[in-house]
Amino acid sequence: MIKMARFYDLFQPQHYDVYLAIDRQTKTITGTTEIIGQAGQTKIAINQKYLKVKSVKADGENCPFEIDETSEAVWITLKKIGETKLTITYSAPLTDTMMGIYPSYYEVEGQKKQLIGTQFESTAARQAFPCVDEPEAKATFSLALKFDEHPGETVLANMPEIKVEDGTHYFAETKRMSTYLVAFAFGELQAKKTKTKSGVEIGVFATKAHQAKELEFPLEIAKKAIEFYENFYQTPYPLPHSWQLALPDFSAGAMENWGLVTYREAYLLLDPDNTSLRTKQVVATVITHELAHQWFGDLVTMKWWDDLWLNESFANMMEYVAVDAIKPEWNIWELFQVSEAPAALKRDATDGVQSVHVQVENPAEIDSIFDGAIVYAKGSRMLVMVRSLIGDAALRSGLKAYFAAHKYQNATGADLWKSLGQASGMNIGKIMNSWLEQPGYPVVSASVKNGHLKLQQQQFFIGEGQAVGRKWQLPLNCNYSAVPKILADQQVDLGDYAQLRQQAGEPFRLNVGNDSHFIVKYDDQLLQDILNQVSQLDNISQMQLLQDLSLLAEGQMISYAKIVPLLADFADSHSSLVISALYSVAGRLKKFVEPDSSEEQALRQLYQKLSSKQAQRLGWQAQKNESLDDQLSRPIVLSSALYAKDPQMMAIAHQLFQANRSELIHLPADIRFQVLRNEVENYGSLELTETLLTEYQQTADGSFKDDLSIALASAADPQQLERLIAKFQDVDTIKPQDLRSWFHGVLANPHGEQAAWDWLRAQWGWLEKKVGGDMEFATYITVISNVFRTRQRLAEFKDFFEPKLQTPGLTREIKMDIRTIASRVTLIESQQDEVNTAIAASL
């Protein structure tokens, strides 16, 4: 890898005057950028990408310049070093890539409309204006915007507008900030606003395709989140306003631009009268994630992209801390346990995975380090470990000191450990570095040998992995008081087991609370001791038991056949956490059965056995005053009953569909997907496909859209699936941002797998052109690796992707995904027979 020069070493900007004129009709941008800064040498480089630079002046005089596409820069030759004012004029195309400055498309009452917005992280500010596009190059920005404006349009930016002159909108100078956080937007918008106790203006903005009431929930959460963070961080929100803007075309989930956070519509807006509890929870955590960044990421920013985790891991923990404070009745940490924890544990077990802290130089590779399961999920688990080690009082005072020391500047991981270490009196850096710098995590084997209870840690792999003797500093969180807090060695002898067991009076358990990033393999004796009292375990422990066992089975350390008979013990739980874990394990059995085989039939019977009692209890209609657990469990249980082909449940779902045919959106949101899917799968027709596609195209409700798309992809008739694939490239029906989910849906359906795979291979060039510049592009490969399960598919996958190994940003993903598929193929080959025998025996 070529070591790229940091342009900040050559020129340090202090202030930008950015003037942009945008013409939506001709799709052009013309701009003038003035940068005042310090030149360290006479040859300097300013980032640019796709800009047609017309002139470069230094202190008013034209100077020679050279465009360098490889380093995405314009190289400028100055006459002197020291303070310099650069003036660069240029033009650029307005493109549909969801990066840089780009239009979003939508319709209001059949009329096509556009909304212009921005997405600059990680390296696309340079597509909008020339800049030193590195997080460390913080400066102040004065933005001036002109566009082909018509009455009724709203213009938003990081800071408030201060004046309009000759049709140009001028915005207040920003605080010192990084380029990737600059943002603006304009178009026909509706808004809802309020103020925090401390006087910060909070606003939610959306197109007029939405109902006004969809802005209420996010407004409440955003206001409460800012108030929560001001208190928790003991540091005021630094800007006059906090705008939340929903963009119809948006590649990621949301983006923390300082003062102007942008969101995918489905992650901000929701109908307060008909949205499932789970969707509300997810939307709330997305908002609190972005608002956590307003301090952690925006006020204090990582020095370079290798410390991306510092932003993301932290925001990913704080989103739960904040929602837990705002909506304590939700028990939001349970969502953490069923989403972040398993995602991290699965991906981090594949050899070749990146560490949380990861070296990165090339701009094309920066996007590829945004690995959701690692930088977000694993990183947040690491910080949850820190939080449980030092407690909230030390966390808060450490953070306060961290913000005070680094505000409007940059920081590294070491700076955070220093602040938290001083606040807690613990050497946090030493404990955390083993997690930060090493990929993977350990399995701790707990066993009784010669009467002694012994622990041993070794790296856990799913699939082939090369053990290189890694060790971690493990917070053991054991329920036996005689056990040390941290395991730092490879192994430890805890002494006489019989004595320990008697003293404690309960089965030996590690990682109580499931906050530490490791799994446990108990020997038969210890496991049996736990299983004998399984009903007395708390919900998290029950979930953890299922989760750890299934990971051990994925890693071939035990057989899935051993887990199958245990499932029934959890089936009647009233905890949504346990129900969610149960069916996630049951779902992993699906890979062992061939579609439409007698084995599949047996698996459906197992599902019937597990779900029928609960399906009767919960029913299709929410009960008055029912628990939140029941609300969350209902969709999972009903989905399982429908997979089981429970005739009574299928009939009710069919009736519900027929009765609500004319207004499907009004079906209760937490069972709507199940009703739609049942209809498509069991009573489908081409006509129904067309009807639902039209509904999909016309609705602005994000969760209804999701329900429709996943339901449509479950058709049993290949012809209906072909019809969907034919729409993949029709951007008026399926927005590029949603295509991956559509593709995955059809691919994961055995009746559509071949056609979807053929489509992807044939249209790869189109896809690359359409979304290749997008941060999420590599995840098209990830979703394929989550589906393929045969040797033939593995060979086809290799044939197609191995020649693309050199594509920057795809290398790691392709290598890891080959391992993922290979390990699944091996697992199926070695366990298939015994698993199916166990399923048959459990009926």
Ligand SMILES: [Zn+2]
């Ligand atoms: Zn984030």
